[in-house]
Amino acid sequence: MELAALLLVPLLLLFPAAASGEPAHPGYAHAELAACGVAESPERCEEFDGGRIIDISHYYRDDMPAWESGEGVGEFLRLARSMRNGSDIANFSELRLTAHSGTHVDAPGHVFQHYYDAGFDVDTLDLAVLNGPALLVDVTRDSNITVVNYGFTTVFMCRKLMWKKEFDTSYVGFMKDGAQWLVDNTVIKLVGVDYLSVGAFDECIPAHLVFLEKREVILVEALNLEHVIPGMYTLHCLPLRLRGSEGSPARCILIK
Numbered sequence: 001m002e003l004a005a006l007l008l009v010p011l012l013l014l015f016p017a018a019a020s021g022e023p024a025h026p027g028y029a030h031a032e033l034a035a036c037g038v039a040e041s042p043e044r045c046e047e048f049d050g051g052r053i054i055d056i057s058h059y060y061r062d063d064m065p066a067w068e069s070g071e072g073v074g075e076f077l078r079l080a081r082s083m084r085n086g087s088d089i090a091n092f093s094e095l096r097l098t099a100h101s102g103t104h105v106d107a108p109g110h111v112f113q114h115y116y117d118a119g120f121d122v123d124t125l126d127l128a129v130l131n132g133p134a135l136l137v138d139v140t141r142d143s144n145i146t147v148v149n150y151g152f153t154t155v156f157m158c159r160k161l162m163w164k165k166e167f168d169t170s171y172v173g174f175m176k177d178g179a180q181w182l183v184d185n186t187v188i189k190l191v192g193v194d195y196l197s198v199g200a201f202d203e204c205i206p207a208h209l210v211f212l213e214k215r216e217v218i219l220v221e222a223l224n225l226e227h228v229i230p231g232m233y234t235l236h237c238l239p240l241r242l243r244g245s246e247g248s249p250a251r252c253i254l255i256k
């Protein structure tokens, strides 16, 4: 059976604080995170069905961090046609995002030109790997993940880097040897982390190369794991069928 490892760095036990500032879309009213059900006004939930279903995707925001940028994702949603302006019969928004924005998957073509040329895009990723048993572990966050320290420590550090607009190179990720250890010694077929790259900044590409080299591991990045307790879950992660793209935003959930 395929196994996914979701690496929680860092761990917070309750709901993440709401992002500061205005919502990305004018149509989105503010709403408290609360028990979800049928309601008059829009509700924003991190969990559904009494906590059985946990959303581990980040919602898209203008001030979500983007790779090596100080500006964040920026305006990604635009009302191309608006009922308020009278001429149309519907509101109609337009998206503009990089394929590696927010919670997203990487396909082998991301770091291998020959895989890109051969068409190993996100539409070729195995849905059986993206949907299956997953172990959420709280890995060391006082150092990057190397072959030496691979394991579990509990140094508590609430960094919440996905809530900071400026890209932060100090996030915790895999060093090349940590990635190699995982590939060589485990049956893990999917690796998910809570910031924009599975690879620590200094070894970002080497770690990606190790994971994607044999096309046997799927990478999921920028998961929202702050409110999830480590343990066994069923993961469901569904990227868009973007043929020709080496990355795709994805909706990821855990089922208890």
Ligand SMILES: *[C@@H]1O[C@H](CO)[C@@H](O)[C@H](O)[C@H]1NC(C)=O
Pocket: 026, 079, 082, 083, 084, 085, 090, 091
């Ligand atoms: C979108 O459409 C609704 C009607 O469905 C309308 O009331 C609203 O003003 C529209 N929003 C904008 C921003 O135009």
Ligand SMILES: *[C@@H]1O[C@H](CO)[C@@H](O)[C@H](O)[C@H]1NC(C)=O
Pocket: 079, 081, 082, 084, 085
């Ligand atoms: C309505 O149209 C005007 C002119 O194109 C534009 O400046 C304005 O932003 C539009 N308003 C909305 C809600 O789309």
Ligand SMILES: *[C@@H]1O[C@H](CO)[C@@H](O)[C@H](O)[C@H]1NC(C)=O
Pocket: 141, 142, 143, 144, 169, 170, 171, 172, 173, 200, 201, 202, 203
């Ligand atoms: C992880 O590596 C990055 C550079 O790749 C570094 O900035 C960061 O401080 C490291 N994190 C820890 C916790 O050592």
